[in-house]
Amino acid sequence: ARYHKIIMLTDADVDGAHIRTLLLTLLFRHMRGLIEAGFVYIAVPPLYRVKIGKKVHYFADDAELNAYKAKTGKEVRPTRFKGLGEMNANELWETAMDPAVRRLVQVTVADLQSADGLFSTLMGDEVNASDVRFLDI
Numbered sequence: 001a002r003y004h005k006i007i008m009l010t011d012a013d014v015d016g017a018h019i020r021t022l023l024l025t026l027l028f029r030h031m032r033g034l035i036e037a038g039f040v041y042i043a044v045p046p047l048y049r050v051k052i053g054k055k056v057h058y059f060a061d062d063a064e065l066n067a068y069k070a071k072t073g074k075e076v077r078p079t080r081f082k083g084l085g086e087m088n089a090n091e092l093w094e095t096a097m098d099p100a101v102r103r104l105v106q107v108t109v110a111d112l113q114s115a116d117g118l119f120s121t122l123m124g125d126e127v128n129a130s131d132v133r134f135l136d137i
Helices: 014-030 032-036 060-070 089-097 112-123
Strands: 004-006 040-043 048-052 055-059 104-105
Touching: 004 014, 014 032, 014 040, 014 112, 048 060, 055 060
Parallel strands: 004 040
Antiparallel strands: 040 104, 048 055
């Protein structure tokens, strides 16, 4: 809390989303004041890299990549990052750590009761994965 900013940086895929959920649950259950004070942020690393000539573009998700394809009309061959550990130090700095360009989402809770219910459902004992068809789309 001394620095007024806690930034969670996890992989851009479904595994990273699961880790984020666990971290958010910990903070919500045991350090809620950090969230209420506006100190908690989620970094948005890229899932895709597209290189056209010498120019490199990064995209956080399928929607951004598809919007780029539609806008430019170019046939592109994206590289999908499997995780942050797959990036070299320069890529990680340029996309997720450089304060001038990184994308952060501030964690806020508008309805504490709904958030509490959601975390109870996500972390509860009654897990029903039989309806899950696509985890990583």
